[in-house]
Amino acid sequence: MSSESSIHTRLQHLGTAPCDAQHPVAPVGLPSIRTSTVRFNTVEDLEKTYRRKNGGERLVTYGRMGMETHAALEDVFCALEGGQRAFLASSGLGAISMALLSLLSAGDHLLAADCVYGPVYHLSNTVLGRMGIEATFTSAKDVQALAKHVKPNTKILYVEAPGSLLMEMLDMPALAAFAKEHGLILVTDNTWGSGYAYQPLALGADVSIVAGTKYVAGHSDLMLGAVIANDPALIKTIDTNQYAMGFSVSADDAWLAIRGVRTxxxxxxxxxxxxxxxxxxxxxxxxxxxxxxxxxxxxxxxxxxxxxxxxxxxxxxxxxxxxxxxxxxxxxxxxxxxxxxxxxxxxxxxxxxxxxxxxxxxxxxxxxxxxxxxxxxxxxxxxxxxxxxxxxxxxxxxx
CATH class of the missing domain: 3.90.1150.10 (Aspartate Aminotransferase, domain 1)
Known part of the structure; x- marks a missing residue:
């Protein structure tokens, strides 16, 4: 399957079980591959895997990161969002927390659009505030007006487009230019578009977040989140912190999401x-x-x-x-x-x-x-x- 194929076609073929000379008889869908323990054939194989993983490759050293089913779902999110790496979380809010906790440190300032998902306010008032991370919520409709809220310690511009309650569109290319001008990381919640109807990474955003609970899964029967990025430095930072914080998704939920995304x-x-x-x-x-x-x-x-x-x-x-x-x-x-x-x-x-x-x-x-x-x-x-x-x-x- 060509990477130039339509997303409609790619979603029907990503994450399918291999059927080739080594697997002459195979199911259509990749099974749910569950495990807690990952085994290595030799100590040398274990050491080689860690070296490659530390170099940025998506390799499994423990079951928390998931096996082929998880990797297939990550590929789906990359295809939808036009990203290089995707990281899974157990909910949309979990994905938001993963992104913000990976990219913010004590003493940093978060500048956020006032139209974002309501629980982000709660996250700011509790966890981020306790960690010494300041947040300012304001309208992002007038991009240049954001300048008066930028501080020397502002690290992230966080938005959601369209907005969570009133569906307000934001000018993502203009926000991306503003973020670049001020040295900010532009992080956006793209659950509304879910990659199919909207691709903020292509419009200049640095990190896109999707609650796979919604349209990706499509059947109101699982909780799922994903963080997608292209920049190698951001990918490495998110990768390190995802592993450190223990984010995990069940193989069965990953399998359900792959099944759901076909339609x-x-x-x-x-x-x-x-x-x-x-x-x-x-x-x-x-x-x-x-x-x-x-x-x-x-x-x-x-x-x-x-x-x-x-x-x-x-x-x-x-x-x-x-x-x-x-x-x-x-x-x-x-x-x-x-x-x-x-x-x-x-x-x-x-x-x-x-x-x-x-x-x-x-x-x-x-x-x-x-x-x-x-x-x-x-x-x-x-x-x-x-x-x-x-x-x-x-x-x-x-x-």
Missing amino acids: LPVRMQQHARNALDVCQWLAQQPAVRQIFHPAWPDDAGHVLWKRDCTGSNGLLSVALDMSPAQVRAFVNALTLFGIGYSWGGYESLVQWVDTGFLRNHAYFGKLADTAVQVVRLHIGLEAVEDVIADLQQAMQKAL
């Missing part, structure tokens, strides 16, 4: 089509104040989305002219939507967003001064006419 293109395309159909319906509803979805033509980030992305997904938020009691009734009346915080699986989900938290987001704009309520919807793979009918009956009950 990633068709799933994300259908999620995206369904979401746009829902946006079109929402735009006609009197109670809808604003739709947040970068593929929606009226979204403030649509121009950036068209320039930088190759697709979309099922995630959107909507500002509703409803009281808290009404939005509570709306969410509770939905029958096809589960109430939950995740997304990226085959099912539809709804989350009532804390507008108090959003008032700190510059992107919330003039809506921050009104009584609107915000819900985030993940539009699943159900028949979209059924999803819209469910939204309609719930809105009627709420109003």
Whole structure:
């Protein structure tokens, strides 16, 4: 298989079991290879493996790093993200922690976009703060305005694009140029695009993080994270720290993720089509104040989305002219939507967003001064006419 093949083709052939002269009969899928102990034939083989591993190669000296199944999944993430090395963690937040703890030291300053995944705030207020790492969260929409927050000890510019709650697009090439100008490492959460719809490394980011829990796995049945990079120095640093901190993923979860990613293109395309159909319906509803979805033509980030992305997904938020009691009734009346915080699986989900938290987001704009309520919807793979009918009956009950 050529490295120039379409990602659609590569995802069907990466991580398959070898079938060749040495393996004349083989399954299609690579099995889940589980182990805790790795054996060496001789002391010399053990010593050679350590020398090569210390030189940067992806070699296994202990079961925590995983065998062929893990390596195959790392190859999948590299193919999706356009990266040279991928490092696995047991959750998306675990991957974020791995990246930040690998690249930050006591006394450093983290400059972060205010639209990032909410638990990053908690990570900053607890673990990073206890370690003496300062953090500043601010809007990253105006890239040059970030300069006033850069300090002599600023080490990382951390962003998420599109943003976690309002799906705001950020100008990744401009952020990359800014980071380079100020000697910062640009780290981004790319769970929304998951490599298929968005490739921030190609746009200048130094490190990309993906919660494989979401679209990569696609079936809401496993927790997984990955950190992907290209720069040899960053790869070596992350490699050293991943091993030191003991991050690990079960072989069965790696196997499930490989199985799930086979259908990633068709799933994300259908999620995206369904979401746009829902946006079109929402735009006609009197109670809808604003739709947040970068593929929606009226979204403030649509121009950036068209320039930088190759697709979309099922995630959107909507500002509703409803009281808290009404939005509570709306969410509770939905029958096809589960109430939950995740997304990226085959099912539809709804989350009532804390507008108090959003008032700190510059992107919330003039809506921050009104009584609107915000819900985030993940539009699943159900028949979209059924999803819209469910939204309609719930809105009627709420109003």
